[in-house]
Amino acid sequence: MSGHTFHYAIRMILYLFSPIDRKYRGEFNQHTKQQNIKVTAYIALIVTLVTVSTRVASWIVPYQDMLLPEQYTEYLLINNVMISVSAIFTFLLFLIKKRPDPKQQNRYHFVSIIYTLLFTGSCMALTFVAQHNPKNTMTMLLLGLLSVGVLLILSIRNLLLLSGSAIFTFVLFFDLFQVSPETRALNYVAFWLIITCFIFISRLIYSYHANYFIKIKVIEDKNEEIEKANLLKNEILAIVAHDLRNPISGIRSVTHLMEEYPYSPDQENKYLYWIKDACESADQIIEELLLAAKQRDAGILQTDYISLNIWLQEVRDNWLQKSGFNHRIALELPPRELKARIHTGKMQRVVDNLLHNAAKFTPLEGDITLGMRQHRGGVRISISDTGIGIPPALLPNLFDQFTSSSREGLNNEPSNGLGLHICKQLVQEHGGKILVYSQENKGTEFSIDLPFTLF
Numbered sequence: 502m503s504g505h506t507f508h509y510a511i512r513m514i515l516y517l518f519s520p521i522d523r524k525y526r527g528e529f530n531q532h533t534k535q536q537n538i539k540v541t542a543y544i545a546l547i548v549t550l551v552t553v554s555t556r557v558a559s560w561i562v563p564y565q566d567m568l569l570p571e572q573y574t575e576y577l578l579i580n581n582v583m584i585s586v587s588a589i590f591t592f593l594l595f596l597i598k599k600r601p602d603p604k605q606q607n608r609y610h611f612v613s614i615i616y617t618l619l620f621t622g623s624c625m626a627l628t629f630v631a632q633h634n635p636k637n638t639m640t641m642l643l644l645g646l647l648s649v650g651v652l653l654i655l656s657i658r659n660l661l662l663l664s665g666s667a668i669f670t671f672v673l674f675f676d677l678f679q680v681s682p683e684t685r686a687l688n689y690v691a692f693w694l695i696i697t698c699f700i701f702i703s704r705l706i707y708s709y710h711a712n713y714f715i716k717i718k719v720i721e722d723k724n725e726e727i728e729k730a731n732l733l734k735n736e737i738l739a740i741v742a743h744d745l746r747n748p749i750s751g752i753r754s755v756t757h758l759m760e761e762y763p764y765s766p767d768q769e770n771k772y773l774y775w776i777k778d779a780c781e782s783a784d785q786i787i788e789e790l791l792l793a794a795k796q797r798d799a800g801i802l803q804t805d806y807i808s809l810n811i812w813l814q815e816v817r818d819n820w821l822q823k824s825g826f827n828h829r830i831a832l833e834l835p836p837r838e839l840k841a842r843i844h845t846g847k848m849q850r851v852v853d854n855l856l857h858n859a860a861k862f863t864p865l866e867g868d869i870t871l872g873m874r875q876h877r878g879g880v881r882i883s884i885s886d887t888g889i890g891i892p893p894a895l896l897p898n899l900f901d902q903f904t905s906s907s908r909e910g911l912n913n914e915p916s917n918g919l920g921l922h923i924c925k926q927l928v929q930e931h932g933g934k935i936l937v938y939s940q941e942n943k944g945t946e947f948s949i950d951l952p953f954t955l956f
Contacts, residue, residue: 513708513709513712514708514711514712515704515705515708516704516707516708516711517701517704517708518657518704520656520657521711521715522715525711525714525715525718528718529711529714529715530656531603531604531607532714533654533656533710534606534607534610535603535606535607536654536710537610537613537614537653537654537655538594538597538598538606538607538609538610538612538613539598540613540652540653541590541594541612541613541616541617541653542591542594542595542597542598542613544616544620544648544652545587545588545590545591545594545616545620546587546591546595548583548587548620549584549587549588549591552580552583552584552587553584555580556580556584572630575626575629575630576627576630579623579626579627579630582623583623586616586619586623587616587620590612590615590616590619593612594612594613594616597609597612613653614659614662617649617653617663618662618663618666620645620649621645621646621649621663621666621667622666622670623645624641624642624644624645624646625641625642625645625667625670625671627641628640628641628642629674629675629677629678630678639688639691639692639695642667642671642692642695643695646663646667646695646696646699647695647698647699647702649663649699649703650698650699650700650702650703650706651702651706653703653706654706654707654710655703655706655707656707660700660703660704663699664696664699664700667696667699668696671692675688675689675692745783745787748779748780748782748783749779749783751775751776751778751779752776752779752780755772755775755776755779756776758772759772803844804842804843804844804931805842805843805844805845806840806841806842807840807841807842807843807845808838808839808840809838809839809840809841809843809873809880809882810834810835810838810839810873812843812845813832813834813852813871813873813882814832814834816849816852816853816871817830817832817856817871819849820852820853820856820857826857826860827865828859828860828863828865828867828869829868829869830856830869830870830871831868831869831870831871832870832871832872833870833871833872833873834872834873835873835874835875839873839875839880841880841951843931843951844927844930844931847927847930847931848927848928848931848949850923850924850927851924851927851928851935851949852871852882852884852949854920854921854923854924855884855924855947856869856871856884857920858920858921858947859884859885859886859888859945862886862888862889862890862945863886863887863888863889863944864888867886867887867888867944868886868887869884869885869886869887870883870884870885870886871883871884872884872885876950877950878952879933879950879951879952880950880951881948881949881950881951882948882949882951883946883947883948883949884946884947885944885945885946885947886944886945886946887943887944888944888945889941889942890939890940890941890942890943890944890945891937891939891941891945892941893941896937896939899921899937900921900922900924900925900935901922928949928951931951932951932952933949933950933951933952934949934950935947935948935949935950936948936950
């Protein structure tokens with residue numbers, strides 16, 4: 502586990518006035534919108550049931566005898582509004598909640614915010630009705646705001662919207678319902694305490710959900726890494742068991758011959774050459790396996806801005822010196838210098854591998870050409886040959902990891918089946934793609950297309 506990830510795993514971070522890390526922010530915002538829609542739907546349903554039950558109870562309990570006439574009229578108006586509005590929003594929110602695609606649900610997240618504003622406004626209206634009594638405490642306002650603060654996961658923007666609307670409404674209408682300066686002062690103090698508690702509790706709830714969400718994501722990421730590591734381990738074990746068996750078997754056979762049968766100095770040299778060749782084959786397989794594993798954890802691509810004309814000529818010359826093949830490699834470059842940002846080491850490995858394949862499957866009298874040209878606003882590097890070509894049945898799986906499409910060369914050169922898969926990975930790291938066109942007994946051409954964004 503990385504240091505940054507471990508940071509989340511061991512302690513809670515308070516997001517009182519700051520958003521969560523950019524890595525998780527977008528997904529967390531989508532999650533909170535979906536969660537808020539569900540919670541608001543049930544809040545609207547409960548409010549509908551409670552207000553309807555209150556209206557039914559008024560047929561039995563004489564509320565009008567307990568309140569002043571003007572208060573009872575205000576109460577009936579608020580009750581009717583809460584019943585109708587909550588019923589409508591219950592229908593809308595459950596309709597949104599049933600949409601199968603979360604993105605379609607989140608598109609209507611504003612509906613839950615609108616109902617939250619109406620709900621807190623209704624609670625405040627009930628508080629104003631009760632405040633005709635100078636001994637009132639702002640119970641309904643407290644209940645409404647704290648219910649919203651605890652049950653919903655509010656972003657800073659939505660929190661400021663709810664708080665601002667509550668403050669504006671309170672300041673605008675408060676004086677209309679107060680009959681005593683002393684009560685007015687006390688309720689002002691109580692209101693600001695309620696708003697402060699609402700904001701603080703809401704941010705604590707937000708922080709709790711954010712930390713919980715991040716920890717879940719960290720666990721999911723680690724599980725995915727473990728799964729990939731197990732898959733890679735199984736793949737490596739499979740290729741080790743399959744491909745390393747051949748050089749090891751060759752070494753075992755040679756040592757058996759040397760132990761059981763007499764041999765001449767010429768035969769000894771031949772046996773030693775076979776053993777050395779088998780060791781080199783095993784080394785190459787191990788190197789390819791290690792590189793395949795490293796590609797899984799490749800970091801940010803470090804590139805250099807270079808002349809591709811000069812670079813390709815140097816790659817061709819270096820390959821001819823080190824490859825051990827006797828082929829002539831023709832070079833076809835455009836007269837105009839083309840420059841690009843590439844990781845020279847990785848791209849050289851791609852070209853080297855493709856040249857190696859061309860030499861393996863092309864007779865000495867055949868032609869191999871390394872070329873480059875502008876192509877669709879970018880650049881195309883091509884390696885073509887006049888060799889034996891690739892059978893059509895092998896082409897679909899040619900770039901797969903540990904593919905069954907690998908073949909021995911014309912001179913029995915071994916293949917471990919990893920090279921072209923790694924080439925594809927390295928080209929994709931550069932934002933490009935690798936293509937192949939081949940006809941049996943006519944030749945093969947590999948093309949590396951790099952995008953114009955590299956220039």
